[in-house]
Amino acid sequence: DAEITQSPRHKITETGRQVTLACHQTWNHNNMFWYRQDLGHGLRLIHYSYGVQDTNKGEVSDGYSVSRSNTEDLPLTLESAASSQTSVYFCASSVQMNTEAFFGQGTRLTVV
Amino acid sequence: DQQVKQNSPSLSVQEGRISILNCDYTNSMFDYFLWYKKYPAEGPTFLISISSIKDKNEDGRFTVFLNKSAKHLSLHIVPSQPGDSAVYFCAASARRDDKIIFGKGTRLHILP
Numbered sequence: 001d002a003e004i005t006q007s008p009r010h011k012i013t014e015t016g017r018q019v020t021l022a023c024h025q026t027w028n029h030n031n032m033f034w035y036r037q038d039l040g041h042g043l044r045l046i047h048y049s050y051g052v053q054d055t056n057k058g059e060v061s062d063g064y065s066v067s068r069s070n071t072e073d074l075p076l077t078l079e080s081a082a083s084s085q086t087s088v089y090f091c092a093s094s095v096q097m098n099t100e101a102f103f104g105q106g107t108r109l110t111v112v
Numbered sequence: 113d114q115q116v117k118q119n120s121p122s123l124s125v126q127e128g129r130i131s132i133l134n135c136d137y138t139n140s141m142f143d144y145f146l147w148y149k150k151y152p153a154e155g156p157t158f159l160i161s162i163s164s165i166k167d168k169n170e171d172g173r174f175t176v177f178l179n180k181s182a183k184h185l186s187l188h189i190v191p192s193q194p195g196d197s198a199v200y201f202c203a204a205s206a207r208r209d210d211k212i213i214f215g216k217g218t219r220l221h222i223l224p
């Protein structure tokens with residue numbers, strides 16, 4: 001069965017470190033998204049991609065970057081981790097516009 | 113500026129009764145609306161959607177109503193069951209781009 005997987009599921013890192021969260025989907029979807037979930041804020045869009053070599057900033061993109069070198073993967077990089085980036089991160093993908101997105105299980109990141 | 117608003121952080125409903133979750137949006141370009149359900153420690157899962165050309169969509173116990181003039185949609189769950197206890201996210205997207213914007217979520221408690 002096709003799926004979307006995130007790794008690691010849990011990560012603790014130190015302030016100032018570079019961290020990369022992996023997202024891999026086997027749906028062959030063009031669109032991929034990264035969200036963060038925080039209490040009181042719901043799901044906020046960090047970055048998104050419409051296809052290979054395409055990336056776009058979402059509403060909370062500062063301090064994050066993504067790259068899309070193939071259809072399956074959209075890794076999220078925190079260039080210099082900050083305590084404000086402690087959150088649960090969700091990756092998602094969708095086949096085309098105006099269709100539902102499928103989410104991964106999430107990565108809980110703690111920055112100490 | 114919040115484009116998708118869920119003004120009720122939580123809602124408690126007796127088992128067997130109707131649950132009504134509300135959502136408002138501000139962006140008139142939105143033309144596709146979705147509801148997601150989320151259990152703790154899991155990714156959001158798609159529940160039901162509606163296109164702006166419709167005012168109602170039904171799937172089993174779940175019905176979504178769209179009032180475009182009021183920029184309001186609601187999710188009805190009838191009858192409510194214990195397994196419906198979860199956080200429900202309202203989401204919207206516009207045809208001109210594929211990004212999906214989420215509300216803050218409403219936590220639904222189904223009481224025995």
